[in-house]
Amino acid sequence: MTNTTAEPVWHKSACVLCSANCGVEIKLDGRSFARVRGNKAHVGSAGYTCEKALRLDHYQNARSRLTSPMKRQPDGGYTEIDWDTAIAEVAAGLKAVADTHGGDKIMYYGGGGQGNHLGGAYSAGVRSVLGIKRRSNALAQEKTGEAWVEGRMFGTHTHGEFAEAEVAVFLGKNPWHSHGFDAARRVLKEIAADDKRSMIVIDPRRTETADLADYWLAVKPATDAFLLAAIGGVIVEEGLAKSAWLDKHVEGVAETKAAFATVPIAAFAERCGISEDRIRAVARRMASAESVAIYEDLGVEMAPHSTLVSYLHRAIWVLLGNYAKPGTHSAHTGMASLFSYGASGKEPIDPVTGGAIISGLVACNEIADGMLSNHPERTRALLIESANPVHSLAGSARFREAMRSAEFSVVIDIAMTETALEADYVLPAASQYEKVETTFFAAAFPDNWFCVRPPVLEPLAGTLPEPEIHSRLAKALGAFTDDDLAPLRVAATEGYEAFGEAFAAGAAANPALARAGAIVLYETLGQTLPEGMAGAAALWFSSQQAAMKWPEAVRNAGHVGEGPDLGNALFEAIINNPDGVVFTRHEPGQAWDLLGTPDNKIHLAIPELLEDLTKLGSAPLGYTSPEFPLVLSAGERRSFTANTIIRDPAWRKKDAEGALRLSPADAKAAGVQTGDRIRLTTPGGSAVAVAEVNDTMMEGHVALPNGLGLAYSPAGGEPEVAGVAPNELTTTEWRDHIAGTPWHKHVPARIERVAR
Numbered sequence: 001m002t003n004t005t006a007e008p009v010w011h012k013s014a015c016v017l018c019s020a021n022c023g024v025e026i027k028l029d030g031r032s033f034a035r036v037r038g039n040k041a042h043v044g045s046a047g048y049t050c051e052k053a054l055r056l057d058h059y060q061n062a063r064s065r066l067t068s069p070m071k072r073q074p075d076g077g078y079t080e081i082d083w084d085t086a087i088a089e090v091a092a093g094l095k096a097v098a099d100t101h102g103g104d105k106i107m108y109y110g111g112g113g114q115g116n117h118l119g120g121a122y123s124a125g126v127r128s129v130l131g132i133k134r135r136s137n138a139l140a141q142e143k144t145g146e147a148w149v150e151g152r153m154f155g156t157h158t159h160g161e162f163a164e165a166e167v168a169v170f171l172g173k174n175p176w177h178s179h180g181f182d183a184a185r186r187v188l189k190e191i192a193a194d195d196k197r198s199m200i201v202i203d204p205r206r207t208e209t210a211d212l213a214d215y216w217l218a219v220k221p222a223t224d225a226f227l228l229a230a231i232g233g234v235i236v237e238e239g240l241a242k243s244a245w246l247d248k249h250v251e252g253v254a255e256t257k258a259a260f261a262t263v264p265i266a267a268f269a270e271r272c273g274i275s276e277d278r279i280r281a282v283a284r285r286m287a288s289a290e291s292v293a294i295y296e297d298l299g300v301e302m303a304p305h306s307t308l309v310s311y312l313h314r315a316i317w318v319l320l321g322n323y324a325k326p327g328t329h330s331a332h333t334g335m336a337s338l339f340s341y342g343a344s345g346k347e348p349i350d351p352v353t354g355g356a357i358i359s360g361l362v363a364c365n366e367i368a369d370g371m372l373s374n375h376p377e378r379t380r381a382l383l384i385e386s387a388n389p390v391h392s393l394a395g396s397a398r399f400r401e402a403m404r405s406a407e408f409s410v411v412i413d414i415a416m417t418e419t420a421l422e423a424d425y426v427l428p429a430a431s432q433y434e435k436v437e438t439t440f441f442a443a444a445f446p447d448n449w450f451c452v453r454p455p456v457l458e459p460l461a462g463t464l465p466e467p468e469i470h471s472r473l474a475k476a477l478g479a480f481t482d483d484d485l486a487p488l489r490v491a492a493t494e495g496y497e498a499f500g501e502a503f504a505a506g507a508a509a510n511p512a513l514a515r516a517g518a519i520v521l522y523e524t525l526g527q528t529l530p531e532g533m534a535g536a537a538a539l540w541f542s543s544q545q546a547a548m549k550w551p552e553a554v555r556n557a558g559h560v561g562e563g564p565d566l567g568n569a570l571f572e573a574i575i576n577n578p579d580g581v582v583f584t585r586h587e588p589g590q591a592w593d594l595l596g597t598p599d600n601k602i603h604l605a606i607p608e609l610l611e612d613l614t615k616l617g618s619a620p621l622g623y624t625s626p627e628f629p630l631v632l633s634a635g636e637r638r639s640f641t642a643n644t645i646i647r648d649p650a651w652r653k654k655d656a657e658g659a660l661r662l663s664p665a666d667a668k669a670a671g672v673q674t675g676d677r678i679r680l681t682t683p684g685g686s687a688v689a690v691a692e693v694n695d696t697m698m699e700g701h702v703a704l705p706n707g708l709g710l711a712y713s714p715a716g717g718e719p720e721v722a723g724v725a726p727n728e729l730t731t732t733e734w735r736d737h738i739a740g741t742p743w744h745k746h747v748p749a750r751i752e753r754v755a756r
């Protein structure tokens, strides 16, 4: 908590700007972050940070912080209201929609960003009392295609071990900037420096990661499927697959090989722009390695053929035997599930849009269209938490319109965001350094870790942590009474054992308690936890679940006990170790036990995607046109981008305006120089950006950074907007045919110089 001694104290916490969540230590000066440094004792990052963490004060102490609940007035402006009024009116507003149309017509969007997943856990109580079932969040515009493939093949999520891999492959992924695993730059440099290891980067742009690669495959945008199909074709043609291993562990090999055997290798090489010789060399390099790990990310997940690409690279690493060995891929444990990877291919269909609901999430690209339809089942109200969909989803204008069409909408955020500005009510949350927080991103094997960060500061006056907001909403909705909680409150003071028994008995006997779940833990057990830690109470349940699912692995990680005692020991460890703890420790071969398939085998053949593979040759040759001859990647990760988590543009040490990068050839053709203003036009919109002529760009490919175009008032006056908001230029209909994920990396565009 707030430092009251004279001696400067380094507060242990984590960086919230990307999913790596590096451990940091923060030195305060009042409420300012005077210094931030890497935490050497952190279980995952061991002192590592990138340049962004050092500037976290721009998150914590931004002028954009909200300090009062806000209510929209008939004239469109907002007035401050007190918390009691806000909770009563928000509860009443949501309830009115649930009573009129059914709770299933309310959508819950978001629930956490790069550093905060506890709020989402507590929202479950509010959702269940209102009957909210419809959900979506950013994962349904990036990872649902991957989840659909992984569910079918493995019944769960797998993760690559890049720190160990002999061959590391980055597919539409620039870990130098975007990270995605512990100490990414350190790992990339280690691979680059080791003659026995190789790095393969598949990216049209010569990224910072590509500069370190042994093989940079500069694919033409959106042709990864052709490249991967050709690599698979070579593996089959040259007999490189690991047959004995496949016989033992994998189903569906023959069908998969047969589909790859149909690939016209030379023709596909031509289509992706990589020579056949080089494709063969890369296939052989992967086949000769003891271990290969592949990381797919947005460059392929947000481009045409995305779900097929998610499948093809997995088929390749499976054919080459890269599962459950050090440096390959493994399924892993998780303290809580962020996202389900259990797809079966028989996903429920959204009644409004007809799209598949993968992992329980409505495809982001279908939300606004569904709300703006006349369908009787359409979403009528929105509860949005820790997300900025007006900015982050395809077609910002359409999402704004959808929000205004809602009968009721509420946003829980720390700032008056682009999304908040369309809502009926805005509830101000305490920042991620003003409450206990954690994420459920943990994806590592054989050791998996988890880090709970205690608060560094008291909540800013006028704000509340999400557990408290959800608890108040649930109470206002009549979810439970103090009488319901009384026995659990008593039991909580008697210790974990008594509490565990009382909780199990209470939940079985009283449906109100079962429904409110995590909120009940917060209100009872939470009140007995150390100061500031009440919000960690939900993790007691997660700890019990982890201990029940993987008792041996939890004990191997050093936690002692049997049954509920083991869960209690794990909970004690995680809430008392801001350096993070290893919570499960496995042996490499045990990755087979963690598979979610009924026979603990990999299921290689996905018929729908094998069919897509055999039809790939007849896919459109491109998506550009004479009117829009260029391909825009709308939303690249750079050194000072972090989604929309930091709104103050002054946090950027370079590229303050977020330049449009273009190749020297395209710049010449348009008569553009670095620093010029260019008008960028797409089928979805038009905007003016500053140009940066950049020789890492492929001709015909231009890129805008992610997270720019935010309104901010540096001196508290009229807001200013720095850079272009990428989704003012995108549209919802450009999307994957299976997962509905957007083609943000592949937007047809044209540029014109604005007169100097």
Ligand SMILES: Nc1nc2c(c(=O)[nH]1)N[C@H]1C(S)=C(S)[C@@H](COP(=O)(O)OP(=O)(O)OC[C@H]3O[C@@H](n4cnc5c(=O)[nH]c(N)nc54)[C@H](O)[C@@H]3O)O[C@H]1N2
Residues within 6 Å of the ligand: 017, 018, 019, 142, 171, 172, 173, 174, 175, 177, 178, 179, 180, 202, 203, 204, 205, 207, 219, 220, 221, 222, 223, 224, 297, 298, 299, 300, 303, 633, 635, 636, 637, 638, 639, 640, 641, 642, 643, 706, 707, 745
């Ligand atoms: N600095 C920073 N780091 C972040 C974030 C951030 O905002 N800023 N956000 C975090 C989040 S939420 C995510 S999901 C990750 C995303 O991390 P990444 O996916 O690594 O990030 P991007 O830069 O969006 O896209 C990666 C690459 O895709 C390439 N690409 C474009 N088109 C194609 C194509 O057709 N084929 C191939 N193969 N590549 C293509 C681009 O050139 C780019 O280098 O980053 C996380 N880390």
Ligand SMILES: Nc1nc2c(c(=O)[nH]1)N[C@H]1C(S)=C(S)[C@@H](COP(=O)(O)OP(=O)(O)OC[C@H]3O[C@@H](n4cnc5c(=O)[nH]c(N)nc54)[C@H](O)[C@@H]3O)O[C@H]1N2
Residues within 6 Å of the ligand: 113, 114, 116, 119, 137, 138, 139, 141, 142, 298, 385, 386, 387, 388, 389, 391, 392, 393, 394, 412, 413, 414, 415, 417, 429, 430, 431, 432, 466, 634, 635, 636, 642, 643, 644, 645, 706, 726, 727, 730, 744
């Ligand atoms: N065109 C294009 N669009 C993209 C992308 C792209 O590459 N191109 N990338 C996409 C990807 S991969 C992602 S993950 C999404 C990200 O987009 P979103 O999921 O919308 O997330 P963020 O931009 O990170 O917004 C997080 C919100 O949380 C708020 N916040 C911060 N701390 C707290 C807190 O403690 N409590 C609460 N309640 N709120 C808090 C911030 O103010 C911000 O409004 O964007 C997507 N949009």
Ligand code: SF4
Residues within 6 Å of the ligand: 015, 016, 017, 018, 019, 020, 021, 022, 048, 049, 050, 051, 052, 053, 179
């Ligand atoms: S932004 Fe940098 S310091 Fe922060 S979590 Fe990601 S890699 Fe770590």
Ligand SMILES: [Mo]
Residues within 6 Å of the ligand: 138, 142
């Ligand atoms: Mo993301």
